[in-house]
Amino acid sequence: MIHQDIPVVILCGGMGTRMKEETEFRPKPLVEIGDKPIVWHIMSGYAHYGYDNFILCLGYRGEMIKEYFLNYETMSNDFTINLGSKKEVIYHNSHAEENWDVTLANTGLLTNTGGRIKRIASYIKSDYFFVTYGDGVADVNLEELLKSHRESGKIATLTGLHPFSRYGVFELDQAGEVAGFKEKPRMADWVSGGFFVFNREFFDYLDDDCVLEKEPLENLVRDGQLNVYQHQGFWHCMDTYKDAKVLNEMWNNKQAPWKVWDDEE
Numbered sequence: 001m002i003h004q005d006i007p008v009v010i011l012c013g014g015m016g017t018r019m020k021e022e023t024e025f026r027p028k029p030l031v032e033i034g035d036k037p038i039v040w041h042i043m044s045g046y047a048h049y050g051y052d053n054f055i056l057c058l059g060y061r062g063e064m065i066k067e068y069f070l071n072y073e074t075m076s077n078d079f080t081i082n083l084g085s086k087k088e089v090i091y092h093n094s095h096a097e098e099n100w101d102v103t104l105a106n107t108g109l110l111t112n113t114g115g116r117i118k119r120i121a122s123y124i125k126s127d128y129f130f131v132t133y134g135d136g137v138a139d140v141n142l143e144e145l146l147k148s149h150r151e152s153g154k155i156a157t158l159t160g161l162h163p164f165s166r167y168g169v170f171e172l173d174q175a176g177e178v179a180g181f182k183e184k185p186r187m188a189d190w191v192s193g194g195f196f197v198f199n200r201e202f203f204d205y206l207d208d209d210c211v212l213e214k215e216p217l218e219n220l221v222r223d224g225q226l227n228v229y230q231h232q233g234f235w236h237c238m239d240t241y242k243d244a245k246v247l248n249e250m251w252n253n254k255q256a257p258w259k260v261w262d263d264e265e
Helices: 017-023 038-048 062-072 072-076 114-119 141-152 200-205 213-223 243-250
Strands: 007-010 053-057 079-081 089-091 103-104 128-133 135-140 156-161 169-172 177-181 196-199 224-230 236-239
Touching: 007 114, 017 243, 038 053, 038 135, 053 062, 053 089, 062 072, 062 103, 114 200, 128 141, 135 224, 141 156, 141 196, 141 224, 196 200, 200 213, 213 224, 236 243
Parallel strands: 007 053, 007 128, 053 103, 156 224
Antiparallel strands: 079 089, 128 196, 135 236, 156 196, 169 177
């Protein structure tokens, strides 16, 4: 894939209160799928399409995410270290993330999602930028997403999808008897899966502590400036500890649809 100079903003600041089993000790973006944190999986998906300029909006336990990336080279490679006055470190193997540019931005402990995006405006130099959440994986075709956004001529595009229900559902006949049962079917309603594309004008819709999913998107709808890219493929959010277990089972069984990259990329 050819490098695309469009930054990817990842919201990594939430407290993850619905999966305390993990987030009591680390931020949700560092909860692992396999041996890599979910934020790495998200970034690898974007990098597969050539988008490897990342801006991470930090909040809760943001220092741990900083430490993860500061120590990435030593934790990902074999190396030789000179213990004398030169303090030289020689890394012996390469990895797929060598060309990633990662900006780690403190956006406040309790700042809401829209406010976090507003606070990294100075890092956005391009006409467009991606935004996604730090806890969801998908096999979204990012080239098609960007194409949909450009062709729409609108300020914003969100990815709409039909998620699978968390529950099995059944149908009743007119007599009140069970007529059929479906194990966790795909929902008919559309939901936002994140994976946004925005023009720079979107910053005019934000204030320093707004909720992205409320007034900013509602005002875009009011102005006729919100496009929807319809994604029919895979999407899964790591919202609970059970979600983390499901994603790990998929990864360990080599049935992870979000893994669109090759290991050598």
